[in-house]
Amino acid sequence: MVEVREAVWRRPAGWWTHNKDYTLFMLREVGGTLCAVYAILLLGLLMEYNAGKAAYEGYLAFLQTPAMLVIQGIILVFVVVHAFTWFLLIGKSQAVMSSYRAPAWTRIFGLMIVVFLGASAAVLYLVFGGL
Amino acid sequence: MAEEARSEFDARYNPGHEVIRVQAARKEREVVLEPLFWGLFSLGGFLTAFLLPITILALSFFVPLGFWPADRIGYEWLTSAMNPAAPNLQGLLVRAFFLLVIAGGLFHGAHRFKYMLMEAGARKHESGLGVILYGLAILGSLGALYYAVKGWIL
Numbered sequence: 001m002v003e004v005r006e007a008v009w010r011r012p013a014g015w016w017t018h019n020k021d022y023t024l025f026m027l028r029e030v031g032g033t034l035c036a037v038y039a040i041l042l043l044g045l046l047m048e049y050n051a052g053k054a055a056y057e058g059y060l061a062f063l064q065t066p067a068m069l070v071i072q073g074i075i076l077v078f079v080v081v082h083a084f085t086w087f088l089l090i091g092k093s094q095a096v097m098s099s100y101r102a103p104a105w106t107r108i109f110g111l112m113i114v115v116f117l118g119a120s121a122a123v124l125y126l127v128f129g130g131l
Numbered sequence: 132m133a134e135e136a137r138s139e140f141d142a143r144y145n146p147g148h149e150v151i152r153v154q155a156a157r158k159e160r161e162v163v164l165e166p167l168f169w170g171l172f173s174l175g176g177f178l179t180a181f182l183l184p185i186t187i188l189a190l191s192f193f194v195p196l197g198f199w200p201a202d203r204i205g206y207e208w209l210t211s212a213m214n215p216a217a218p219n220l221q222g223l224l225v226r227a228f229f230l231l232v233i234a235g236g237l238f239h240g241a242h243r244f245k246y247m248l249m250e251a252g253a254r255k256h257e258s259g260l261g262v263i264l265y266g267l268a269i270l271g272s273l274g275a276l277y278y279a280v281k282g283w284i285l
Contacts, residue, residue, distance in 0.1 A: 033244045035183060036268070039271065046275065047274070082176075082179070083180035083181070115181070120185035123186060124185055124189065126224055128212075
């Protein structure tokens with residue numbers, strides 16, 4: 001049997017600041033975590049809606065306080081970074097994943113942006129009733 | 132013992148197979164739930180990447196920025212949007228949308244947060260972190276499911 005040795009990379013503190021790609025990876029990690037924070041805010045919206053009109057409108061007013069708008073703005077920036085770095089990753093990983101000649105990552109990234117814009121337009125029209 | 136294949140041109144060559152055999156020989160416990168939660172994390176990442184940015188803009192910023200009047204996301208709007216009798220199944224679509232975005236976001240964020248905490252030094256507590264974070268994601272998703280079907284099935 002072939003001997004298999006484990007090669008564990010012991011990462012120093014702050015390893016993700018040493019390289020632009022690692023930093024982007026960590027920003028995507030933060031963005032992924034903040035997806036859950038906004039999901040909790042959305043769950044709160046449904047809970048307050050079920051509690052009645054006054055509760056729902058009170059919750060909307062809370063979401064529109066300056067502090068909450070700043071928090072949601074930070075969440076939005078990280079969620080967009082999370083989405084776009086993932087689209088980048090899909091393009092660049094094809095060279096590793098594909099057995100055939102991979103297309104240029106820019107073409108895949110562009111395609112993902114088109115799908116993203118299409119999905120956003122669908123949500124805007126089907127869920128929120130258009131612009 | 133038969134000689135191992137050492138070249139990718141040899142039909143017996145399968146380096147991944149060797150790794151699996153070594154782990155089995157060590158009698159490490161079989162990982163069952165991790166692939167399941169990784170799948171939910173992956174699905175959640177897909178859903179949130181495509182659906183969450185426009186949702187945050189519409190629900191949190193279009194009204195304060197003056198792009199929409201306040202009643203565009205008011206109580207009557209949500210009542211109408213979630214009405215199960217709405218034409219073209221719109222009510223069911225909106226309910227499914229909220230369920231998928233909330234559950235997807237919770238599972239994606241729970242998994243990411245778990246590994247961030249492990250990177251920060253909590254690697255010894257992986258099992259406990261999994262129970263707490265995935266447990267919260269399951270509870271939140273069940274809550275979203277309840278509100279998604281309330282007034283329609285319940």
